[in-house]
Amino acid sequence: MDSLELTNLLEKYWSCETSLEEEQKLKDYFRGEVPEALKETAELFRYFEQQQNMTVKQSFDAEVKKKIVTKPAGRSASMYFNLARIAAGLVVVVAAGYFVREEVRKAYPTQNEDTFSDPKLALEETKKALMMISNSFNKAHKEAGKINLFNEAEEKIQGKRVGEKKVNI
Amino acid sequence: MNIESFENRVLPTKNKLFRFAFRLLGSQEEARDVVQDVMIKVWNGREQMASIENMEAWCMRITKNLSLDRLRSKQRKSTDPIEEGFEVRQETLTPYERTELNENMQRINQLMTALPDKQRQVMHLRDVEGYSYNEICEIMELDMSQVKVNLFRARNAVRERLVKLNAYGLS
Structure with a gap:
């Protein structure tokens, strides 16, 4: 130049x-x-x-990378994280439901077991049971008969009243 | 932006960001902290920054803003009146930093640091980093005429002092 x-x-x-x-x-x-x-x-x-x-010191890149990697993840990653949380919640609910059902089944077995192996004995027991019901039933019927007294009395009174009304007319 | 494009597009700007922050703050340690903050800020906002064309200018702009924030909070904290003159910023250099600049370079450095903030930034961006005027407008958030006026004033202030130094042998 x-x-x-x-x-x-x-x-x-x-x-x-x-x-x-x-x-x-x-x-x-x-x-x-x-x-x-x-x-x-x-x-x-x-x-x-x-x-x-x-220039900045050599270790700068590594320091920055360390900081950005440990920082909370971005939007897409956090969406997956939320989905995983929901899925985990569902798993817990399903598992709990299953175990509760198992416990209920154990506590109340649905299958009826035979109580007697001898038919004759069974028949006797059945008869006894039926007799007991029958006796109780009869006893109750007798007692219920007393209620009829009231009914009859009520009917009589009503009949009288009807008669009275007729007389008044 | 994934980690790979971050490494290719953002991390390589670190030295330019560092020099710019240093120009504003006058301390290497603080400049490094600011650049690290810029990197983390860019990474955390990477989803929004996908559309940015000139990533480097964008990073420079964040650097400028974070450095100015730091300067402001420093000024708020200190109860001392703001000092004026040549040697003020020189004092913020550590002995190690001082030995890095030889005597002549130190003199020029003093001329640069004595300039008002905006002039100093614009001159640094143009003369040290070689940015185009458009890029400087983007970084500084100024229009073209303001950039040119600041550069003109900065260059001429430096020139005047150089002439004086030359004429009277003051150093």
Whole structure:
């Protein structure tokens, strides 16, 4: 780059009219030997380039990855998590239902077992039971007969009243 | 966005984000924290960010906002009056950071740090990182004329001081 071109380019730079390519050209130029008058300007451009060497420490990536992996999962993952929770709830309910049913079955067996092996004995027992019912029934019938007394009495009274009414007419 | 595209599109921007955050905050440690926050923010919002065309500019924008938030909360916390002048930000550099810059570079660094926030950011984005004006508009959330005005002022402030340094040999 000759001095005229350099001067023009620098003027453009100070008035913010240079393109990125032209600015790179200036940076490239000032990397080399420069006239004494431009020493300070060269420092500025070297400074810009030197700043690019500043980097974060090596362990940065690993630290970030560690943090983002342990962070709560995103939306799609949390949806699966919720589904899994619902499924787990259903499993618990179904399992509990099954065990309760089993317990109920054990506590109240549905099958009737034979109580007697000898038919004669069974017949006697049946007869005894039927006699007991019969006796109780008769006893109750006798007692119920007393209620009839009331009915008859009520009918009599009603009959009288009807008679009275007829007389009144 | 899955972890693979995160590694390919977002993680590689880390150094640019770091330099930008450092330019604003003046502390490597804080800049690193901010970049880490940006990464986590992008990852957590990855579903919404699928449509973003220029992921790098987007990350830079988040970096700028998080850095400014940090600066603001720092200013709120400190009871000291805000100092002005050249050396203020230089003091925030650790001795290790200071040795990284040689004397000349330190001088330029002082010129840059003395610039107002917006001018400094725009100049950094253009001259250090080589972003186009459109990208700078996107990152800074400014229109083209504001970007150009800020860059113009920044470059000329630096130029003026360089000339003075040259003329009087002040350093």
